[in-house]
Amino acid sequence: MSIHFTVSGLTRNLFHSLGLDHERAPRALDPEQSLLLECYLAGQIPESAWADYVFETPDLQRHVDIRRRHN
Template identity: 80%
Template sequence: MSMHFTVSELTRNLFHSLGLDHGRAPRPLNPEQNLLLECYLAGQIPDSAWSDYVFETPDLARHAEARRLSH
C-alpha cells in the first residue's frame, strides 16, 4: 500500500518556519518580488514589513540570504 499526498502551501510555510526546508533551492522570483527584494536589500523596507512578506512568500528569505552570501 502506498500513500500519496500533496504538501499544501500552509505545510510548506510550517516546514520553513521550523527550518526543515534548507535543502530546497529557491524558486525564481517574479518581477514584483524581485523589486521587493531589491528594495529590502537597499534598506527601503523595514524588517517588520519584510517579515510579513517572507511569511507570505518564504522564497524571498532564501533569495535575500543567497544575495547576502554572494556579496
C-alpha cells in the same frame, strides 16, 4: 496492504531527515517580488514589513540569504 513511495518523495524525506531540505533552491521570483527584494536589500523596507512579506512568500528570505552569502 501495500505502501507506495515515489522516488521524489523518498528523496525529499531523506533530505529532510538529514536536515538538508532548507538548502533547496528557491523558485524564481516574479518581477514584483524581484523589485521588493532589491528594495529590501537597499534598506528601503523595514524589518517588520519584510517579515510580513516573508510570511506570505518564504522564498523571498531564501533569495536574501543566497544574495548575502555570495556578496
